[in-house]
Amino acid sequence: MFSFNNPGWFAAFLAFPILIWVRYFWRNRGGRIVFPFRIWGGDGFTQPRTWLRAAVFLTDLAFWAAGISLITALAGPEFINREEVHLTRGIDIMIVLDQSPSMAARDFPPGNRFDTAREMIHRFVSGRSGDSIGLVTFGSEAVLRCPPTADYAWLLDRLDELTIRELGDDTAVGMGLAVAALHLAESTAPDKIILLLTDGDDNAGEIRPDTAAKLAAERNIRIYSIGIGSEGENPIKLVDPETGVITRGTIVTDFDEKELRALAEVTGGGYWRANSPGALETVFQAVDSLETIERRVSVRVTTRPMHRPFVIAAAVLALFSYLVRKLIMGEIP
Amino acid sequence: MIWGYPSTLWGLLLVPLAVTAALVSALRARKKIAGMTRGGIEWQVRAFLRDFSMTVFFILSVLAAADPKNGRMPVTGELKGLDVAVAFDVSRSMLARDLEPSRLEKSVLSLRQIVKGLDNARFSLVPFKGDARLLVPMTEDRVVLDLWMERLGPGLSTESGTDVESALKTAMETFPPGEGRNRALVIVSDGESLTGRTDGIRRELAESGIPVHVLIAGTAEGTTIPLGDGSYVKDSSGRPVVSRAETEELKRLSEETGGSFHLLSRPGATAELISAIDDDRKFSESRGIRFIGRGLYRTFLIPALFFWLSYLIARIFPWRRT
Numbered sequence: 001m002f003s004f005n006n007p008g009w010f011a012a013f014l015a016f017p018i019l020i021w022v023r024y025f026w027r028n029r030g031g032r033i034v035f036p037f038r039i040w041g042g043d044g045f046t047q048p049r050t051w052l053r054a055a056v057f058l059t060d061l062a063f064w065a066a067g068i069s070l071i072t073a074l075a076g077p078e079f080i081n082r083e084e085v086h087l088t089r090g091i092d093i094m095i096v097l098d099q100s101p102s103m104a105a106r107d108f109p110p111g112n113r114f115d116t117a118r119e120m121i122h123r124f125v126s127g128r129s130g131d132s133i134g135l136v137t138f139g140s141e142a143v144l145r146c147p148p149t150a151d152y153a154w155l156l157d158r159l160d161e162l163t164i165r166e167l168g169d170d171t172a173v174g175m176g177l178a179v180a181a182l183h184l185a186e187s188t189a190p191d192k193i194i195l196l197l198t199d200g201d202d203n204a205g206e207i208r209p210d211t212a213a214k215l216a217a218e219r220n221i222r223i224y225s226i227g228i229g230s231e232g233e234n235p236i237k238l239v240d241p242e243t244g245v246i247t248r249g250t251i252v253t254d255f256d257e258k259e260l261r262a263l264a265e266v267t268g269g270g271y272w273r274a275n276s277p278g279a280l281e282t283v284f285q286a287v288d289s290l291e292t293i294e295r296r297v298s299v300r301v302t303t304r305p306m307h308r309p310f311v312i313a314a315a316v317l318a319l320f321s322y323l324v325r326k327l328i329m330g331e332i333p
Numbered sequence: 334m335i336w337g338y339p340s341t342l343w344g345l346l347l348v349p350l351a352v353t354a355a356l357v358s359a360l361r362a363r364k365k366i367a368g369m370t371r372g373g374i375e376w377q378v379r380a381f382l383r384d385f386s387m388t389v390f391f392i393l394s395v396l397a398a399a400d401p402k403n404g405r406m407p408v409t410g411e412l413k414g415l416d417v418a419v420a421f422d423v424s425r426s427m428l429a430r431d432l433e434p435s436r437l438e439k440s441v442l443s444l445r446q447i448v449k450g451l452d453n454a455r456f457s458l459v460p461f462k463g464d465a466r467l468l469v470p471m472t473e474d475r476v477v478l479d480l481w482m483e484r485l486g487p488g489l490s491t492e493s494g495t496d497v498e499s500a501l502k503t504a505m506e507t508f509p510p511g512e513g514r515n516r517a518l519v520i521v522s523d524g525e526s527l528t529g530r531t532d533g534i535r536r537e538l539a540e541s542g543i544p545v546h547v548l549i550a551g552t553a554e555g556t557t558i559p560l561g562d563g564s565y566v567k568d569s570s571g572r573p574v575v576s577r578a579e580t581e582e583l584k585r586l587s588e589e590t591g592g593s594f595h596l597l598s599r600p601g602a603t604a605e606l607i608s609a610i611d612d613d614r615k616f617s618e619s620r621g622i623r624f625i626g627r628g629l630y631r632t633f634l635i636p637a638l639f640f641w642l643s644y645l646i647a648r649i650f651p652w653r654r655t
Contacts, residue, residue, distance in 0.1 A: 012638075022649050030379070030651045063645075070638050073397070074631060085513030087413050092473075129511055132473065147474035150509035151457075154470040183474050188453055298411050298513050304540060307630060308338070308398055315344070315394035318641065319351065322387045326354040332362045332376070 005076035005303070012071045020064075055329055059321040066318035073310035078303045086130035087296040091191035092148045093128070094180040095121055097162075098198040098228075099137045100171045104164050105199070105251050107234040108277050114164050116277050117197050117228060121159060124284045125152050130295060134183060135159060138176035140168025140204045147183055166241045172205030173198055177212035177223065177263070185219050192221040193269065195287060199229040200255050213263040222269035224290075225260040226283050229253035230275040334629070335589045337400030337536050344395040351391055355384035379647055386644035393637035397630040400536075405591045405624035408542070412623065414514040415454040415614045416471055418504040419444065422522035422550070423460045424495045425487050425566065426576040429523070429551065429558045432598060436550040440521045441482055443548060443603040447519065448478055450607035454614075455514075457507035460485055461500035463492025463528075471507050495522065497582070498529025501545075505538060515614045515623065516543045517592070519606070523551035524579040531582065535589050539626040544592035544613065546606050551578030552598050591624055 022029060103114035125133055132148035133155055145158045177194060184192045194216060202209045216223055238247040261271040274280035325331040359380055427437040448456055458469040458481055468481050508516050538545060555577030558566040565573040587594040593609035595602040617623045
């Protein structure tokens with residue numbers, strides 16, 4: 001929004017009509033030559049219609065425009081930006097995403113489980129504000145991709161870089177949960193949650209999921225687990241992240257729902273099964289609505305001063321008027 | 334006094350042009366109206382007043398356009414918590430050992446103290462050299478910060494140089510939007526051979542109320558830069574390069590943004606930096622006030638308006654009754 005921080009200066013424009021009258025119409029003004037005519041039948045003295053007349057008009061205009069610019073600058077023009085800001089500390093969310101080969105199963109048309117999960121995470125993150133969200137992925141091992149941050153753009157960039165199988169062919173659910181719990185442990189957020197998305201049983205890593213869940217529970221971290229995938233045999237298309245070789249086949253999804261449910265229960269979280277893109281979206285909406293806190297919002301006002309262009313315009317216009325009159329028009333004081 | 338747009342002051346080079354115009358005009362006038370004025374001096378007085386008024390008006394306008402600033406002024410706005418963006422110099426000159434054990438290691442140690450000293454603050458980490466990149470986004474996660482602080486060094490980038498402009502821009506972008514928290518930017522560098530223009534980003538930081546706190550790693554005497562294999566960085570003539578800490582540019586940056594300036598070679602520098610940031614935060618949280626740079630352009634512009642008027646009045650005034 002454009003505004004002025006000291007609009008009282010515009011009152012100076014009230015003097016302009018007087019100045020203009022005195023400058024151009026006052027009988028006793030200086031710089032006039034008075035001829036004492038007695039009898040005169042000829043024409044009056046007028047400026048010839050030449051470039052000189054145009055130059056006089058132009059330089060006068062520049063001079064007055066300089067004055068207008070000067071007063072406008074004194075009125076303090078500025079752009080005001082009002083930004084709604086959160087004063088309340090939001091919650092911390094760590095998304096733990098399965099990157100194992102089975103996530104390439106194509107039972108979530110038009111894409112596979114991994115791409116659908118990624119798209120849902122995009123929507124989920126974009127719908128949050130004021131929360132810190134992080135990302136851990138796991139295959140044969142678990143890796144922190146992004147610490148809990150409110151810089152969602154950076155988080156989503158890291159999410160988009162992921163490819164299936166880059167962390168190996170196994171499913172270290174326990175390691176994924178443990179890494180997430182480690183990075184949430186010292187958070188001062190009022191609520192801390194882990195959002196686990198997996199389609200398989202834990203079969204790798206040195207930490208069992210139930211041990212990781214206990215660690216999380218001790219640190220007041222809730223786990224929401226989401227089992228992805230439809231039952232039965234599903235087509236799969238795998239791309240080797242190193243060689244680019246494509247492998248096609250079928251896969252039977254099998255994961256221990258009881259274990260995922262137990263992980264959630266021991267930490268006071270929840271468990272959902274998502275066997276279609278629509279179901280997964282519903283699950284994310286459910287998590288989104290569950291994890292809300294009362295927020296205090298304030299408005300941060302930032303201003304960008306805009307006086308400088310007016311000051312420059314005033315200086316340039318006045319100098320232009322002065323130099324043209326002095327050097328080109330040969331004005332005599 | 335600090336100038337927001339110091340390059341605008343080059344406009345003062347036009348003043349001799351205005352003075353020349355005045356002199357040329359006066360000489361012409363003397364010839365033209367010598368026979369008309371019967372030796373009167375009123376036209377000379379008028380000419381002097383008008384030329385003087387226009388020259389002073391122009392000088393004052395240029396000074397106002399250079400956006401002078403002095404001190405800081407309070408603005409209200411409730412803010413809670415603290416976000417600190419850290420721009421960390423990982424150029425090769427940081428390997429110099431004029432600080433024990435080296436500029437780099439001492440700086441990392443100092444950064445650890447800052448992270449520890451500002452509890453509940455969130456940090457982002459931007460190492461910079463010939464370019465700058467975000468290594469850790471704004472986070473409270475001390476584990477990941479510790480991990481990356483251990484790895485800070487010239488090996489993080491292959492680009493040579495010390496692009497401070499890119500570092501400041503990248504660090505400034507790490508403050509997440511929509512967060513009602515106090516903000517501070519810490520730059521850790523030896524200040525040597527800085528590249529990039531900082532005028533624009535400096536103004537942006539000052540207008541956004543983000544103070545830049547500077548920690549200079551190195552000494553004015555300087556020393557050679559070891560390469561790790563017993564040899565030293567050499568110049569084109571084969572002589573060892575002596576790297577010296579340079580303070581001027583970064584000191585100006587801290588002054589213009591209302592931050593603080595510290596020499597790591599002095600004892601207690603890190604504690605002073607922590608205290609400077611924390612005091613700002615406490616003041617802001619307890620009073621609901623933060624500070625931004627105070628512009629002084631009106632101090633020059635009001636007299637400029639006076640001289641614009643006097644230029645006009647010198648013409649209008651009836652110097653001789655007719």
